Amino acid sequence: MLKGTSWKSKARTAPFSRSHSPSYLATLWQEKRWLLFKPQYTLPVAACLWLAEICVNLWVIRKVPYTEIDWRAYMDEVEGVINGTYDYTQLKGDTGPLVYPAGFVYIFMVLYYITDHGANIHLGQYMFAIFYLITLLLVFRIYHQTKKVPPFVFFFMCCASYRIHSIFILRLFNDPIAMMILYMAVNLFLSNRWSLGCCFFSLAVSVKMNILLFAPGLLFLLISEFGLLRTIPKLCICAVLQVVLGLPFLIENPVGYLARAFDLGRQFLFKWTVNWRFLPEDIFLNRHFHLLLLVAHLSILILFAVYRWNKSEERMFSLLKAPEERKTQHQTVTADQIVFVLFTSNFIGICFSRSLHYQFYVWYFHTLPYLLWSMHVKKLAHLLKVLILGLIELSWNTYPSTVYSSISLHVCHMIILLSLWYGHAEPEKSAPTDDPNELKKKN
Numbered sequence: 159m160l161k162g163t164s165w166k167s168k169a170r171t172a173p174f175s176r177s178h179s180p181s182y183l184a185t186l187w188q189e190k191r192w193l194l195f196k197p198q199y200t201l202p203v204a205a206c207l208w209l210a211e212i213c214v215n216l217w218v219i220r221k222v223p224y225t226e227i228d229w230r231a232y233m234d235e236v237e238g239v240i241n242g243t244y245d246y247t248q249l250k251g252d253t254g255p256l257v258y259p260a261g262f263v264y265i266f267m268v269l270y271y272i273t274d275h276g277a278n279i280h281l282g283q284y285m286f287a288i289f290y291l292i293t294l295l296l297v298f299r300i301y302h303q304t305k306k307v308p309p310f311v312f313f314f315m316c317c318a319s320y321r322i323h324s325i326f327i328l329r330l331f332n333d334p335i336a337m338m339i340l341y342m343a344v345n346l347f348l349s350n351r352w353s354l355g356c357c358f359f360s361l362a363v364s365v366k367m368n369i370l371l372f373a374p375g376l377l378f379l380l381i382s383e384f385g386l387l388r389t390i391p392k393l394c395i396c397a398v399l400q401v402v403l404g405l406p407f408l409i410e411n412p413v414g415y416l417a418r419a420f421d422l423g424r425q426f427l428f429k430w431t432v433n434w435r436f437l438p439e440d441i442f443l444n445r446h447f448h449l450l451l452l453v454a455h456l457s458i459l460i461l462f463a464v465y466r467w468n469k470s471e472e473r474m475f476s477l478l479k480a481p482e483e484r485k486t487q488h489q490t491v492t493a494d495q496i497v498f499v500l501f502t503s504n505f506i507g508i509c510f511s512r513s514l515h516y517q518f519y520v521w522y523f524h525t526l527p528y529l530l531w532s533m534h535v536k537k538l539a540h541l542l543k544v545l546i547l548g549l550i551e552l553s554w555n556t557y558p559s560t561v562y563s564s565i566s567l568h569v570c571h572m573i574i575l576l577s578l579w580y581g582h583a584e585p586e587k588s589a590p591t592d593d594p595n596e597l598k599k600k601n
Contacts, residue, residue: 194310197301203309204298207316211294214316215287218323224279228253229330233276236267244410246418259419260403261364262332283327289338290326296341297524303348303493307531308540314547315527321519321554331517336365340372341524344500348493352380353395360396364403367420368521374459375503378467383491385480426513432554433514435564448512455510458575462506466579467499498532501525502578509571519554526550529574533581546570 193199231251238249238256249256256263273282294316301307326334339362346355359376362369380389401408407415428439441447464474476484501522508514508522530543550570556563 195308197305197307197309199309200298200302200305200307200312204294204302204312207312208291208294208298211291211316214323215290215327219280219283219287219327222328224283225324225328227329227331229276229279229282232266232330232332233270236263236270237275239263240267240270244406245414246407246411247414255418257418257421257424258332258366259364259400260407260415261361262366264403265335265365266332279330282330286327286330286334289334290323293334293338293341293524296338296345299345300341300348300497301528304497304528304532306494307527311527311531311544311547314544314551315524319523319551321516321551322523325517325520329517331520332366333368333517333520336362336369337520337524339365340369344497347379347496347500350490352383352392356380356392356395357399360399361403363396364400367422368518371504371507371521372500373503374463375467375499375501378463378503379491379496379499381477382468382470383481385483386478387480426515429558430515431513431564432516432518432559433511433564433567435559436561442513451510451512455507458506458510459503462502462579466502467495469495494532497528501528505529505571505574505578509575516554516557526574529578533574533577546573 193203228251231253234251235249235256243249246256269282269285270276272285273279276282297315298312301312325331339358343355343358343362346352346358356376359369359372363373377389377393380392384392404415404419407419425443428434428442431442434442468474468477470477470486470489504525505522508518511518526547530546549566553559553563553567553570
């Protein structure tokens with residue numbers, strides 16, 4: 159009887175004692191820790207954060223006041239087109255002339271009708287919340303493909319950034335739409351849909367020209383994957399789409415359209431700069447300073463292309479040949495190579511930009527975790543990388559910008575750039591592909 163009671167007592171108390179034992183608790187903690195630190199758990203963590211973001215966006219729209227900056231100007235600009243004005247030099251809004259390509263006009267024309275000629279701003283905010291959630295899905299898929307970033311970092315990329323939520327749903331800028339389409343293109347490249355990806359890339363450029371910062375990286379990838387001759391049709395896709403979208407405006411006033419929509423020399427106002435506040439205004443506006451930045455931008459791009467982007471044993475000029483004509487067996491680019499080349503191309507452009515305004519933060523915000531965690535520099539531990547993310551966020555949330563905030567931003571950019579140069583790990587190489595039939599399957 160005592161033995162039976164003792165056995166039952168042990169049976170009842172064993173699970174309790176096991177669940178409270180130090181070793182069991184330590185094991186349980188390790189399992190939960192791996193969920194946050196292992197990139198292979200990207201999807202479950204991303205799904206939870208995405209659902210949380212639905213609630214965050216709804217709360218922000220209902221509780222935080224909307225701030226009018228460019229929305230009314232956007233509506234005035236597209237209203238001019240709706241009323242029959244196709245001369246770009248005659249299209250303008252409250253904040254000045256229309257300076258975006260034709261894709262912007264068509265997308266915001268749709269939003270114009272959806273929001274009752276731009277009057278229903280609340281509905282416009284919900285539309286941009288949808289754009290935000292779509293962007294997150296596209297970005298999460300990119301991170302799932304590369305498997306570089308620990309899932310705990312996604313919290314800083316989602317719920318923690320006030321500025322990004324503001325750009326999307328409190329300001330309704332066109333920058334988020336351009337980046338959303340760009341991330342669609344990146345996902346298509348990762349799926350080996352190069353022609354369709356080029357189509358979406360060109361569409362993103364037609365919304366805002368900052369997407370051209372990714373263009374050097376895309377050109378390198380296309381040449382690496384297809385050689386020069388097979389790259390030309392992909393470039394033609396980009397060019398033809400621009401012509402088709404801009405055709406009504408090109409017929410009316412081609413010079414006016416090209417000068418306004420693709421004005422690379424447009425001067426920025428010093429009062430809005432985030433990155434060059436520590437400079438005197440006369441230097442900020444000086445054309446020689448702009449030329450110096452351009453030379454530095456191109457020089458760093460060339461160095462990265464030659465020494466960091468090119469992971470094959472071929473010389474740069476040998477990449478111009480068709481893959482089957484090269485000396486070494488052709489190896490298709492990996493997901494990590496695609497993302498690394500595109501994201502660093504854009505980041506280099508941002509580092510040497512003539513000016514960064516507050517809405518430009520979205521140009522590279524979602525790429526920062528990859529840029530930081532793709533680096534294998536031992537001194538840059540998780541804590542330091544999170545600190546860099548925090549300092550960048552703080553710099554972009556300092557309004558108006560200060561000498562210290564702009565210097566801090568540049569210091570963080572330089573740390574990332576140097577670490578990308580010295581610390582990026584060799585990506586896994588895919589299987590050699592020299593079968594002509596296999597090469598023809600790529601579009």
